Amino acid sequence: MLSAGDPLPFQPERVLVAGVTGSGKTTLARRLANLWLLEHIEIDGLFHGPNWTPRPEFLDDVRAFAATDRWITEWQYTSKGTDEIMTSRAQVAIWLDYPYRVVRWRLIRRTLQRRILRTPLWNGNVEPAAWTRGAWSGENDILRWQTSTRHKWDERMPLIETEYPHLTIVRLTHPRETERWLDRMADR
Template sequence: MFTADDAPALHRSRVLIAGVTGAGKTTLAKRLAEIWNLRHVEIDALFHGPGWTPRPEFTGDVRAFAAEQRWVTESQYTSRGTEAILAPRAELVLWLDYPYRVVRARLVRRTVARQLLRTELWNGNRERGITNMFRRDATDNILLWQTRTLHKWAERMPDVEVRHPHLTVVRFGHPRETQRWLARVAAAGS
């Protein structure tokens, strides 16, 4: 596993971005897609159907884009089998392992902004976060979900590295590290 300072800035064609809800996976995926000219597949858009229901085509859609040669996506839905599909094809994992205060602040800002602006997310769905922030069920309460899954990647990443030794894994401990690495990547060109 590399840290931000010793991570290579070499171009990769298939990239997974891991991290807790609110870390900035999609934002980083979009930026990296622009720099490396990769197709960004927002995995939430594949998963969430109308009314927040799981799309039955999800697994097939993941398989289809994973078979492509150039993509970047968020590493999510591992309980739905995405790791078994994506990790063998990926070349690079960027792990956003940011402090709690950073990811919590980002999640609250994002959730509130999306709800206030009535931003359409995927397949007609809109953020329900503010009203659900006070529920006790983690499936509806995004803050509780984040708290319960905060250390998921720290527990899982050693196993991911063992099961997929071909992957280059880079751990970023703070957004400043990610920004420095991205600047190096952009300077290196595609």
């Protein structure tokens, strides 16, 4: 596993960005797509259909983009069968392993912004308004979801290193470290 100070041994063409909800996977994927001239496939847009229902074509869409030569996406929906499809093709995984206080604040800020501004997301979906009943409970409790999954990657990455030895993993432990790493990537 590489750290922020280690150079990537090659220019990646197929990249996964891992991290807990709210860590900044999509933002980093967009930035790296621009830097490395990769197609960014936002996996939430493939998964969520109208009214937040899972799209039946999801795995077919994942197979289709994973079969192409140059892409970057967020690494999530691991329980939906995406691991074998994407991880076997990916060359690099960027793991955003930030402190909990950082990802918690990011998620609160993002969720409030989306709910107050009523930001349209994938396939016409909008998060519940911040002031409505049930907006912060049950299926809508993104903060609880973050808490319950915050150690997921700590547990998974050692197994992934063993199962996918071809995959170069870069672990970034703070947003400042990520910015320095991005600066080094841009200089290459």
